[in-house]
Amino acid sequence: MNKLTPVLSAHWDDKDSFTIAGYSRHGGYSSLKKALAMEPDAVIQIVKDSGLRGRGGAGFPTGTKWGFIPQGDNREHYFVVNADESEPGTCKDTPLLMANPHVLIEGIIIGSYAIRANHAFIYIRGEVSHVVRRLLQAIDDAYKAGFLGKNILGTGFNLELTLHIGAGAYICGEETALLDSLEGFRGQPRLRPPFPAIAGLYARPTVVNNVESVASVPSIIENGAEWFSSMGTEKSKGFTLYSLSGHVKNPGQFEAPLGITLRELLDLAGGIRNGNKIKFWTPGGSSTPIFTDAHLDIPLDYESVSAAGSMLGTKALQIFDETTCILRAVLRWTEFYKHESCGKCTPCREGTWWLVQMLRDLENGIGTESDLVKLLDVCDNIGGRSFCALADGAIAPIISSLKYFRDDYLAHFKNGGCPIDPVASTLFETSKAGA
Amino acid sequence: MAYDEKTNGQMDAIIARYPRSRSAIMPMLHLIQSRDGFVTPAGIEFVSEKLGLTTAEVSAVATFYSQYKRKPVGEYHVGVCTNTLCAVMGGDAIFAGLKDHLGLGNDEVTSDGKVSVEHIECNAACDYAPVVMVNWEFFDNQTVESAKTLVDDLRSGKNPAPTRGPNKVSTFKETSELLAGFNDGHAEEGVQAGPATLLGLKKAKEMGA
């Protein structure tokens, strides 16, 4: 049975998949025409009915989010796309936009129409030059084709679309930090409430959606809510992009219904490289507690992953085999969170600073079991105490690694340093072994 | 320092993209980098003047984002991903190898001004790990040797094509103008997707989708 359902990725193998001609060849922008012929509320209803949930990590129902926008309030509304893909391990929106920026633009126009926004923004991270190029070109072409601008397709609907290019800050993936950044401030999260649906960009009602969520909308309009909700699990409907990376034979993007397992995906990716054993993996980026080989059969949907003690997140499946030192991995992630902490709140700012110092010592074999108690207690003082979820993400790898690999920590103390050869874990080793 | 008429016009064009002018600050800082090579004091003062903000407000923003540089970088700014997955897969070795090869520390520039190296965080290309970015273009599946060759080529003017990107790498300043939101016309160049991106689709087709 075919476990894969290429929808977003269906035509990525066309050389010109990223052009307006390439997109149109497969019916691109026809959903737009269909949506613009409907009442905006009907569009929201279809998205609600489809069961589409946010693909950026939190899994909030997209249609419900759209429905929160107050109507008839005589204020500007804004539609903002979060393309700041920066969560370690996450690499789905970037290739999607490189291969087909128009599907996002079509989704944006439909979404903006539904929530009655006349200005939309794509906030893309600044470290992906070629994706920026493709988006700029696609927006130009969409304007030229009359899909953007004044009186779109003669319907009287107006929409401006602005590409806002970031400048390097993971925290801007947090939607309120993104909005502050888009307003020209430091990207630090805002107090909520008020939520963006009430006071978002420029204090106006605003929807912030992930790229993949918005890009999924044209297919839902085209094929109907039932088509979409027939895929996936009871509460996690539809298809999504799973990104396999790391020590698998063939890393890559796999578009499948929600609920597929890692074991199934690993089969498709050719298994772990060199016939090695899987050691640990992240279900949805580095902020989601790690799993081990004991979790290969957990359905990768929102509920099942959560029930198993982690989060589906961005479905960024980073696979590490037995050659990897867990402490090295955790330390590096912690250094990342320290680097990316915005500095606003005490637990995250000072906590990540301290955690890095503690973990460096532990990785160097300096420590005792009591240091692990302290480490966990400091994590406890950071988690759930900070302003936003960044710090919760920062402690996730530490706590989960201690849960599954406590012995590895102790081995470092015994060994007076890392007992694992870093060379064995590299890609070059794989190629050598493969050669 | 005054900026020329073209720059002024581009600044105005940036401001015109937004309902409120303050939003223009980030692309304007990218544009300053495209002219000066980094965020200069003159640039900060110019942006503050243009947007009616204090210099403190502008520098607060400029120092928050890691792509805004406080000092000149190389014409080709090389970023080696050393976040966990890339690091484990070889990023650490590549970064060490490059520093050694070029005789540079993190965030330093070769004496010819051609190349600078920096370790960077996850760049959303994990399925192509280990990844090296040159002026934020993707060089996928790198090894220590391929990375060394890459920087040598950059220094000798060979200008290699990114794995997924345009036919050649633009300079840091040219890239910064792109990041200020000005289309450089190279969107059609390069592949639409790399092999890892297409893997699932290929498998699906093999299984008869």
Add this chain to the structure above:
Amino acid sequence: MTTIDSGRTESAVAPIEQINLIIDGFEVTVPKGTLVIRAAEQLGIQIPRFCDHPLLAPVGACRQCLVDIEINGRAFPKPQASCTIPVENGMIVKTQLTSEVAQKAQEGVMELLLVNHPLDCPVCDKGGECPLQNQAMSTGQSESRFEGTKRTFEKPVNISSQVLLDRERCILCARCTRFSEEIAGDPFISLNERGALQQVGIYEKDPFESYFSGNTVQICPVGALTGSAYRFRSRPFDLVSTPSVCEHCASGCSLRTDVRRNKTLRRLAGDDANVNEEWNCDKGRWAFQYTMAKDRIANPLIRENGQLREASWPEALAVAAAGLKGKRAGVLVGGRSTVEDAYGYAKFARIALNTNDIDFRSRPHSQEETDFLAAHVVGSKVNYQDIDSADHVVLVGFEPEEESPIIFLRIRKQVHKRALAVTAITPYLSRGFKKLNAKAVLTAPGQEAAALSGLTLTNKSIIISGERLSESAGGFSAVVQLANKSGAKIAWVPRRAGERGAIEVGAIGNLLPGGRPVSDATARVDLAAAWGVDSLPTEIGKSADQILAAANSGQLEALVIGGVDPFDMTQPSVNALENTFIVSLEMRPSVITEFADVIFPVAAVTEKSGSFMSWAGDTRSFEKAAPDAEHRSDAYVLSILSDAMETPINLTGSKAAAKEIAAVGTWDGARATFTATQANNSQEGTILATWRHLLDNGSLQANEPNLAGTARKNFARVSTKFANELGVKNGELVTISTDRGSLALPIEISEMLDGVIWLPRNGVGAESLRILGALNGDGVKVRKGI
């Protein structure tokens, strides 16, 4: 006169919904919108906090105030920052006192705050009054578990000449940056960098030169921001604190004066929700060194053979009495007297000198203003709460940030909060006006009347006029006309703290104490009875200009002068003083003491009790702060002088004066009537516009170089068009001249009316009034270069 209606807006009287909740097992009822942290305060439960400040928007950054909350049985999954959560009915809050989770959360945050905090409390100014130190004791653990490397920074760095920043001590609560942006509108400091490297800073080239910067030092919950003047000077527990009132402008700020061994070491903003809230300006905070100047006059001086020599009090009093008794004399009070001292001068003039020739205005003034004050200012009350409820504030002859900074903050608060409409009738749209989002009616000085007549207001509007409007003929008349037409309230704001009180106690030629018109026989009889004298002089007194002119012509033979610099006046005629017998009451040598025949030393505000009446008509009383000071108040000196003249005024000091002022009471009879003055439309040449910067060459700012270092730079301001006509660019010099003198200043092109040049009136090295002798609306010559 215009009816002053101090009624509140409907919103203020509308019932506010009350919310019931339970905190640590105790029920409490608070108004809707109250934050949990403040509801807890109502019960006396102190939740530790750093970033929280009741006058700043909630931010929830420090996370110190975490508590457990449940609403209607639904518990928040994690502790919440009580400084960001408004109360709700059915809310159950458990603080550190009843929740182990909250207690551990708070201890955890405290430990994290201390991870990078240096252990330099023994040398930190904040030690002993430090919220971090105190709360680390109450909420922290005795031992740190941190064994790593602390973050280090260069320390300290000057972010202005008067504020130092120690980034190692900073806990990044952002109170200072939030204050600067939200309250002062001066975002010259910001948070820079990010994460653990985040730090407060200025942009290198632009120091933190805000008139309100001292507030950040006061609200800093650690010793990260310190003031140059107080640095390493004292420990808080060595200070004796006295509530006091600012003597500089008419805003009426509450202050706290901290004295050690009779020396004033610092002043802080006092807490008065109705006036300055918890803020003050840097002048009020730091301009007090003059009280301890080395050249303070210690003993009476008399002039003998042209030279001053020290004399005993009896000798000096005898000489002064002989020089004044029976002579035609006038009194110049100066604008800085306390209410009690001004009363002393007023009573002295009437009883000892038998004259109404007394004026408190040591600055340009007009007959129109004299009439306006008697008809529309004395006895009036328009206050800060009226600004809070106004629908429109019109500013004329008044730049609030420069001339009364707390009024500026109050208006700005309302602009920020509810987009209060502000109209500025001004030739120059200053930074202060811009921060008020003021609609500018660019008006040439002298043309204010016409601009006012074009406005439409309501009975909820306020017209705030400054003393400078006296330089525009017809200006006050137009204010009255506009108020009569619309029902708008009239407020008048002088620059100096003593002026409003001086009017109320009759230190002006047309009014007796309590607002009694000199022209009203009944009022005179009423006061004479209160004072126990047979009669009072009947002739309306001369104005300050007229008094000086009369001295010049010999019509007046003697003057009693307290705290006046004649160069502040319209027609300085210093020559006149040489031939007049002068009794001077002064703290320090001045232009007047150079001519004076007898000089009596008097007390500074820290050395006496007293009161100032704010612009709003509120009496702001204060106690003596320096306990061992020996100097006596002006009122006391005048009283013993009157004894020596055998015409006693019987004021044994400020307290006695205050008691008598209350006893004399205010006049409830008819007010003086106001006759409109015609505007003058003829103007020639380049028109001068000028006012004082808050920080300038004023004598009460002496000896405080740190403060002076943050003064605005002196520029001659012109429009772009005018600059082009002159052929000058920003920074190039122009020379401004009158027949009296000339002054060269660099140009700064500003948003202003063509054909007008703006100059600082008393900038250091740019004392345009003194040098040019020109006022608002006067013609001056301007040319490029020196």
